[in-house]
Amino acid sequence: MFSAVESRRLYRQVADQIRSMIATGELAVGQRLPPERELAEKLAVSRPTIREALIVLEVEGLVHIRMGSGIYVARKHTVQPAQPEREPFEGPFELLQARSIIECAIAEEAAQRATSSHIAVLDENLQQMASVVNDTDAALEIDRAFHTAIAGIVGNAALIRFTGEIYDQRMTPYFEKLASHFEGPDSWSRAMEEHRAIRDAIAANDPAAAKQAMRTHLDRSQKRFSESFGEELFGEDEGGRAAARRNAKI
Amino acid sequence: MFSAVESRRLYRQVADQIRSMIATGELAVGQRLPPERELAEKLAVSRPTIREALIVLEVEGLVHIRMGSGIYVARKHTVQPAQPEREPFEGPFELLQARSIIECAIAEEAAQRATSSHIAVLDENLQQMASVVNDTDAALEIDRAFHTAIAGIVGNAALIRFTGEIYDQRMTPYFEKLASHFEGPDSWSRAMEEHRAIRDAIAANDPAAAKQAMRTHLDRSQKRFSESFGEELFGEDEGGRAAARRNAKI
């Protein structure tokens, strides 16, 4: 019937096997793997198959292949399953708290460096936002642009990238559904006013005020978020729980 | 000599070539690529090389390989052109500046929340560092752990993850080579002393001092890096570095 399992290709199986060895720590970071020929013999497959599997792992960043030298387990600290109870899930509150800490610092820094051309970018963004408060999709884009634009004032590409990446992480399919319940013309208008306050503080080259305005903005975002459905769906503070566990661990 | 970069492997070049054909639309979405044997003939390489290149593209999600049928351009790449010239390669100085802004804010926050158990974690880390100043690989691990531990004091999983991810981004093969020239027992000892100053400020629940200590630490890291940076190897041609970049990207 539904044999269901598409017969996985051999090199995929080999890649999975090596991957799990790395995940469990059986192969330590920096350690050299056995030569391709030896791996082929041990796993009873041909060398081309081993090579294909290793190329998969290299593209994934798990191993580092050095010609003539060997294959080494790369430093990759994505998700360490060291935690018995898995909690790879960060709630919206936790993300907003992280954004608050990081983006406040960025706003503070931006206020010290902003020039008139930077402010012009923010003003244009505010205008755009005013025209799309009824279109949540468009508003999200512009909201994102506002936050990355502030990072852009600092003039550091890495910072811009981080800001964008953090922002994008709220967009899990899960939260997207939830967010659609509270994002509307009203909430976007209020967000825009908070954006304006941030813009003004940065334009005034007032770091402390910029930091405070950004904090207010993100705090209120969280409040808007939690008021709408946080209570009905999560009875408790999700972020706090995960946080407590983390503290004990690290 | 310092070839600086691994000479690009053939299957990588083939993958790049096909990738660019997809990017430019020369190969339309959904279109079937020529058979492996034909590609091998046209590109004047062997079929295993073609296969390896195609596996790279498959892992990247650009093509979809269907056994017995053919190789098809995946739909996914439609979202890709949003960032056509993605070369998010940021230099070590840019990354360190970003870390400075972000981690200073985290240290500030951590100083407000640290308890004795948090400090115990930092102390243990310092002890570990003292015992491995001669082992750069181990020292890197512990250095990383110190910075994520500070994020851990805040009790926010997202923050811990970001801190780790930013840290890991210096570990491209390119920087690794450069860093190996300046990381030694001496530099690790000095880093450890700076860590201790951060620990003390956090233990004293002094946010301003913690922020300052973290900034000093990262500034000096940058200084250590840049000093040996200039002396050692900077004579590489730009083309080679760009190639290394592209390689390291994945």
Add this chain to the structure above:
DNA sequence: ATGGATGAATTGGTCAGGCCACTTGGCCAA
């Protein structure tokens, strides 16, 4: 002895050719 050059062993990179399993589409028979 010390330090640099050298060559053999190791290891990844590539090639050639072949066989097998799966997919596909058309042919043929019911």
Add this chain to the structure above:
DNA sequence: TTGGCCAAGTGGCCTGACCAATTCATCCAT
């Protein structure tokens, strides 16, 4: 028309070999 069947096309995998880069122990000159 419908159903199964078959053969060509295609990817999956293997064997065996040679090339190129790296590594390391050895040897020679200082």
